[in-house]
Amino acid sequence: MEVPILKQGAVLIATFQAALSDADLNQLRMGLVQQVVKFRSRAVIVDVTAMDVMDSFASRTLREIALMIRLRGAETVIVGIHPEVAFAMVQLGLTLEGVATALDLEEGLAYLNEKFKTTN
């Protein structure tokens, strides 16, 4: 399944679709890191608005993506987690600890702006 990845300056925006299988997620993980390297991006925003379920594998994959991207010196922000999905996630003990989160794309970009401002 193709996941659209947009480039907005130094930020890559990946919009995850709804019914991503494990194989899709694995491919994504590889693909995103490659793109970060290719474009020398400073940050990646992963938009999961379309995901109606976030299970342990999806959660683990997101954390791995963030980790691998950080190794490339870039920041990851997860945005668009639906309130009901967030509720289900914490029941399962999936907290995405260590990964930055924001309400939506707008907030995610604002967060990155703030971060880049202070680190420059």
Add this chain to the structure above:
Amino acid sequence: MSVGEILVAINSDQDIVLARQKGRVMATELGFSTGDATLIATAISELARNIISYARKGQITLRMANGMNRQGISVIATDNGPGIPDIRQALRDGFSTSGSLGLGLPGVRRLMDEFEITSQPGRGTIVAVKKWKQ
């Protein structure tokens, strides 16, 4: 309107998505709120995932549950895998056999209202859960 029984064979990771999608549809048809339907779909996803991870293949059965003056959904995950040697351990929060999150059974139990597990080494595993409509 009567909701029948749905069996989903779990053989690949794609079946995990299929099982939870069917679960969400059934939950919605049964009149669950979207929030509860999400909890149910998430639980199904974890149960199906366990089947793939530990038994390679199995089955998820979805059907309506009827109780005293209440209705809900019943999800039964079965497999003929190696079985769980120590169920009490598996149900203790934080237990892990493979990787960071382990079986996630305590989590599934939190998501649903009723939880029953039968497992014997060499004889496979059956996890039966139910959620009632609020």
Add this chain to the structure above:
Amino acid sequence: MAKRDSMPTSIETKRNEEPSELLRELVAHLRQNRTQLREEWVVRITETRLLTAMTKEEIFAEATSVYDSYVEALETEAFEALQAYARNLSERIIPRGVETHEVVGIVLLLRDVLARSLFAKYQNDFKKLNRILDAYEPAANRIANTVAVGFVQERERVIRQQQEAIRELSTPVLQVRERLLILPIIGVIDPQRARQLTEQLLRGIRTNRAKVVVIDITGVAAMDVTVANHLVQTVEASRLLGATVIVTGLSPEIAQTLVTIGVDLGKMNTVGDLQGGIEQAERLLGYKVETLAEPR
């Protein structure tokens, strides 16, 4: 002796009718005498002073549809459909103040009115009457049961809805400033209310695009482990939506409970009182109280 097989198989003359044929026969009779039997039933309803909350015209209107559904259920044995009908009917009449004993009462009255009419029709053939009743009674009893259950289910649903509405009213999520929500919790929280609070808060965070939430539990006397877990989950779930949670009014007892369930209070954002919590929230949001620059 004439052979039975060669006789015309008219339903009236066959000896051992199938129960379904008997049912069809009595259903036909009930349909034929619909107007009269329905009228009789309404009279009995009024006599026994049931459905006093409704006018005679209303009773008559509902009676018609109930009568037809009753007879239809006898014929088709589609009890699921009947239960759905009963819930539907209940949805209409519960707001009018109709109670369970009234609904059960009128269904039983209808059962009796129809039974008497069967007695009258077959009074000259005692054996046939018995067979007819053998077919009628289990179906009629099942109908009474189905309708009663349908009514009770609907009633319970309405009560749950009302309780839910009351709970929502009593736990407001307040937007005090832009991007700042305050959730004051007062009184006793049971797990169900805790869960509802969490869901409300999360929805509120999204709707108000809140970046900071102050949960004030000054008014909460005690918290058991389950509810304490809910609090922790609320903090974690809020973060997933990009919001920081500040907990204020944490009593020593509740702090102890949190430590017991393994919460690292050092990692949780806590402030003594609500005022302090709001001030910290404002700092987080960048509302700085500027000190005037010294005049140069």
